[in-house]
Amino acid sequence: MNIKYFNPKTVKPGTIPGRIIQPKLEVNPPNDIYEKQADEVANRVSRMPGNAQDNLQMQPKEDEDKKLQMKSEEEDKNLQMKSEEDESVSRPPEDEEKGKIQMSVGSSSNNQVPQVSSSLASQLNSTKGQGSPLSEGVSREMGQKIGGNFNNVRVHTDDNAVRMNKELGAKAFTHGNDIYFNNGQYNPENSSERHLLVHELTHVIQQKQHSAQRKIMRAVTEQGVDAEFIKWADENKRVKDKTHKDFPWSAWDFIRPKIVDEVMDPLPKPKDPKELKEWQDNYLRAEIVARWLFTLKATSTDKDIKDDADSKAFYILDSLVKAGFVSKAIAQSGYLNADTRILVYNTILKNPSTASASELEAIVTFLCATVDDPTKVTIVDTLTNGNNSPLKNLDDTRTKAIIKPLFLKFGTQQKIIDAIAEILMFNPKVRASLSDSMMSSQIGNPDLLFKVLKHDFFIEPSYGATILQPLIPAGMSNEDYDKSRMKTDMPWVYTYKQKYYVQYLIDLAKSQSIIIPPPKTFGFDDLKTWLETNTENIGDAARKKYPTNPEPIFEIYRNITDIFFFHVDKGNITPDPKGKIAHLPAGEPSKKRLQADCDVFASYGMRFFFDAKFEPIGYIAIIPGNTDAHAGALIRKDNKYYVISNKNVLETNISETKTNEKKGDAIKMLSKLTFYDVYDDSNLKDLKIYYSDAGTNGEMPNNFINQDISLLRGDLDPSK
Structure with missing residues (x-):
């Protein structure tokens, strides 16, 4: 044709x-x-x-x-x-x-x-x-x-x-x-x-x-460069036929001294306006020479000629990138062999702000195209190496352009979660925009955002968040850095965790024909009212969704207590015997969560799991004479026992064939797991342990709250 x-x-x-x-x-x-x-x-x-x-x-x-x-x-x-x-x-x-x-x-x-x-x-x-x-x-x-x-x-x-x-x-x-x-x-x-x-x-x-x-670009034309090349070739007795096998070498020797030095670095950018114009024009000449080489590569049937043309064109495009003419290099990069093309793109990614967002998206798309393992993509390694880099300090548009193809290719593989998490740690200015884009599924989806926010970097500091050492200011201790993060990082983390998880719970309930309306706002009071009103519905929905598998229900509890409750480290928050939360004050970060301590978690956890059709068994309080007390709760489902300790649910590995057959063993395990979840027994003094069975509906007895002496259980001391 x-x-x-x-x-x-x-x-x-x-x-x-x-x-x-x-x-x-x-x-x-x-x-x-x-x-x-x-x-x-x-x-x-x-x-x-x-x-x-x-x-x-x-x-x-x-x-x-x-x-x-x-x-x-x-x-x-x-x-x-x-x-x-x-x-x-x-x-x-x-x-x-x-x-x-x-x-x-x-x-x-x-x-x-x-x-x-x-x-x-x-x-x-x-x-x-x-x-x-x-x-x-x-x-x-x-x-x-x-x-x-x-x-x-x-x-x-x-x-x-x-x-x-x-x-x-x-x-x-x-x-x-x-x-x-x-x-x-x-x-x-x-x-x-x-x-x-x-x-x-x-x-x-x-x-x-x-x-x-x-x-x-009217100053430099292909016709003009062609005339310059012919004159140079005649003077130097070099090949000027653009179809000749030696043309790639001739073309490279013609343009090389105009754009790079002896070690292949781009010639320095002049300050003098006239010299600057000539410097720029030389790179325009280089573009034209690269096009000649690609034309030869496309029309020749000889592999050696094709390879020579490709390698010399690569040198030119790589030089264009290093000199700052990134878009010009990208415009012709599609004609390179895959291996040399990757080299050009990796050079660009060392200084990615010189490329446009669409160019970066195209580059990352290409780099991901032929591999199924994200660890084999250079950019993913750079994004997850724990150190700062230009890739982690781009504007939000370029950042999204990088993340989009990574997600489209690899989904929510852990390495992609790690990469996005590091970007958000090193680059706070893109957090809100990127989070909104994931929540609206413009980039990734809400599930991707939630997995990122559950990354070790974004765990509440007192619960053992992973620290990136390069981010700690000089002279600041890890402990002080953790405290500062509650003010600088955690408000954003919990704002979006709450947005995500409220919708998750609404959708979970809807899937089980249970209607949970959204909160009026995401302010503290409205969220507290919403959770207080709907805890029973959430527990019921979880039970219907997972009738034989308790682990997803445990995970729902862990998420609720992480996202909506702040664990105070000092003072005492009085629990409601029925696990109600309307009385709880606002806590960190930025008064977004409910203040709670161990006995609040025990009573609220018992309430939640009772609504999920777990059997309430009992409560334990461990009170050393020289440090803070701790409390936990024991529940049972399908003849298996589990322990609630703060924001976690622990396996006892105790099961029974007859009701209460192993209850005594389970209570001892309750004491042991609750104790070692928070204490090192080497320095505890005057230890007192209280235990009480729970009320019929899981209520925490008042005599337990008041530490009635009749509930003391010396036989439950796990340190003996």
Whole structure:
């Protein structure tokens, strides 16, 4: 199939109704670099499996004014002349860019260049942006495979599009973000017939490049660089034939001294304006030389030539990255071999703020595409090494761009949880934005956020959070750092834990046909009222959801007590005998949780598990003479005994075949587990232990609360 690429030649403008300027459209010769590039991309995409993630990275989605120059010198002169001729005309800046068409010709066409009529140009202008968008699935797949954002592409298949294609003798043609198809040529759901669509989408990217380049890169042209290269080759007796096997070496030796020093570092950026302009122009020259090398690679059948062209192009793109021209390097990186492409991308990730968000997303998508183990992705190792790095200090948009493909590829594997947790530890400024995005499923989903918030970094400090040493200010102890984290980190942690878990419990109840309305607000008083009102419903829902498996119910208790209760380390909080919580004051962090201590947890835990149809057995209080007391509770389910100790539920490994057959052993184990959960027996003095059976509905007896001497149990001392 013969493919032709149409470029605008700007001539003396005419006036078209509704527009001030409409450039005339003319046709470039067939088989130029743009058509070869589009065919190459279409061929490569066609060979990919349906789920391939091999992003060819034709073009990033942002910073389009920084891309590869694809203009000829003659076109640029025409543009300049046009501007000079029409200085008196009020010209919208976008009108400069309207005269660009690329088309795929029909099988009956010959190589003659058709004329583009003024009526067709007018039709293009009037229909621009009015077609249909690509389906979400096709847009996403094409974006991943080609490398670009096609959300703004509009497809035209109506009678008007068919008429224009017939006038041009085309199967399809592209004008900016609009693609016009002839009758029967658009069938995106058939993967075997997408070659034409991929070809035209490549033209969309080319035209974006083309549009941006003509604004900022008129000084250096391919024609001019070609003349410089030929002169250099003649003077140095080097190969100048761009199809010769030695051309990669010749091209590299021509451009190398202009962009790098002897150790392959980029030449320093000059301060003098004239020298700076030449320095910048040399990297524009390097872009053009890289394109020559990629053209040779694409057209040669010799493996050695292909490899030489790839390696020299890699040197150029790597130099562009190191010199700060990241977008220019990315624009051509899709033509590198996978191994050299990864090297370029890893160089970018050492200084990721130089890349746009869409570029970073494309890079990480590519790096993840061919592996199933996140530990084999360099960026994941960097994000989980426990040290600060530029990747952990990006703005929220770039941070999301990195996390999104990691989640899409690897889901909630622990290494991804670790990576996100480290980012949020080192980069507090993105916490709220990233958390909101996960809660709304824009990035990841709420479950991902909750798993991150349950990471060891975000455990309440007094409960043993993991400390990242590089984050501790100089001269601050670990203990003082833990205290500071209650003010700096924990308010955010518990704000989002509460948002997540309230909805989780509502959904859990709904799944069991139990209605739990949401709290009025997420303020302390409303949350307390909500939990007080719905504890019975939550316990009942948990019992119905998990009738034979107690462990998920234990986890619900652990989460409720972590998320809604603050364990005070000093003073005494009086428990309600029935486990009610309305009387509990506000506690840390930032008065978001209920103040509680061990006996509050024992009574509330008994209440919760009673509603989940566990049997209440009894309470224990361990009171040393020289340190704080501790309390716990004993429950039973399906003839197995369990211990409630603060925010945890412990296994006794005691079961019975007859009711109360092993109750005495279970009470002794209650004492032992409760004791060793908080104490080291080596320094305890004057130890007293009280035990009482629970009330019928799990109530904590008043004589137990008041430590009635009749409840003393010396036989339960686990230290003896």
